[in-house]
Every structure is written in C-alpha cells, then in structure tokens.
Amino acid sequence: MTIQDRIDSLGGLHDAIIMSLAWSADDRRLRVAVDDVNSNTFGLPEYPGPIGATFVFSGVTRLEVNADLASQGMMVYEWTMSRKGPGTHVSRIALSPGGEVIVECRSIEIAGD
Numbered sequence: 001m002t003i004q005d006r007i008d009s010l011g012g013l014h015d016a017i018i019m020s021l022a023w024s025a026d027d028r029r030l031r032v033a034v035d036d037v038n039s040n041t042f043g044l045p046e047y048p049g050p051i052g053a054t055f056v057f058s059g060v061t062r063l064e065v066n067a068d069l070a071s072q073g074m075m076v077y078e079w080t081m082s083r084k085g086p087g088t089h090v091s092r093i094a095l096s097p098g099g100e101v102i103v104e105c106r107s108i109e110i111a112g113d
Contacts (some may be wrong), residue, residue, distance in 0.1 A: 002110045011040025018074040030057040058104025067099035
C-alpha cells in the first residue's frame with residue numbers, strides 16, 4: 001500500500017486536529033502530529049477509536065504554510081497528494097476553517113504515537 005493509498009483509506013484525515021508542526025532545517029524534515037487518524041469516521045458505527053499519529057516528510061524541498069495561527073486550532077479538511085517525478089511527493093493539506101500546508105518532499109512516513 002502506498003502512502004497515498006493509506007491517506008485515502010483514512011478519508012484524507014478529514015477532521016483530524018493538527019497537534020503540532022515541527023520543522024527541522026538541519027535534515028529538511030517536517031513532522032505533523034494529528035490527534036486521530038480515524039476522525040473521518042467519528043460518530044459512525046465503524047469508528048475504531050482514536051489513534052494519534054505523526055507524519056514525517058523527509059527531504060523537503062518546498063514548504064508553504066498559510067494558516068491563521070491565532071484561531072482555536074488547525075483541523076485537516078482534506079489531504080491530497082500527487083507525484084512530481086519518480087522521487088517527489090507533493091502534498092496539499094487544506095485546513096479548516098481556512099488555509100493550507102503545501103509540502104514537496106522525497107518521502108512520507110507514518111509514525112504511530
């Protein structure tokens with residue numbers, strides 16, 4: 001299963017709350033921690049319960065963050081992903097109530113919390 005398949009299977013992380021964004025300039029790595037990868041099914045019978053996770057973007061060559069950091073919090077509205085060549089992922093994480101995070105990187109991994 002590819003990382004895109006995994007994100008799609010999680011409903012694009014819709015309604016997951018972003019707990020932290022951590023940038024490491026030394027190794028060009030971005031870590032995005034969310035409270036619940038299953039938030040897309042919250043309140044439905046198939047909801048398996050909350051599972052936090054951290055998404056690690058390695059080899060970042062482009063990072064854009066457009067978010068109102070004074071708001072109560074950042075929630076994922078939708079995560080879409082595309083490929084820009086064989087070794088580059090481009091992720092667009094749309095935020096609710098507004099804004100987005102765009103990351104172009106070499107690889108994305110999921111680390112459970």
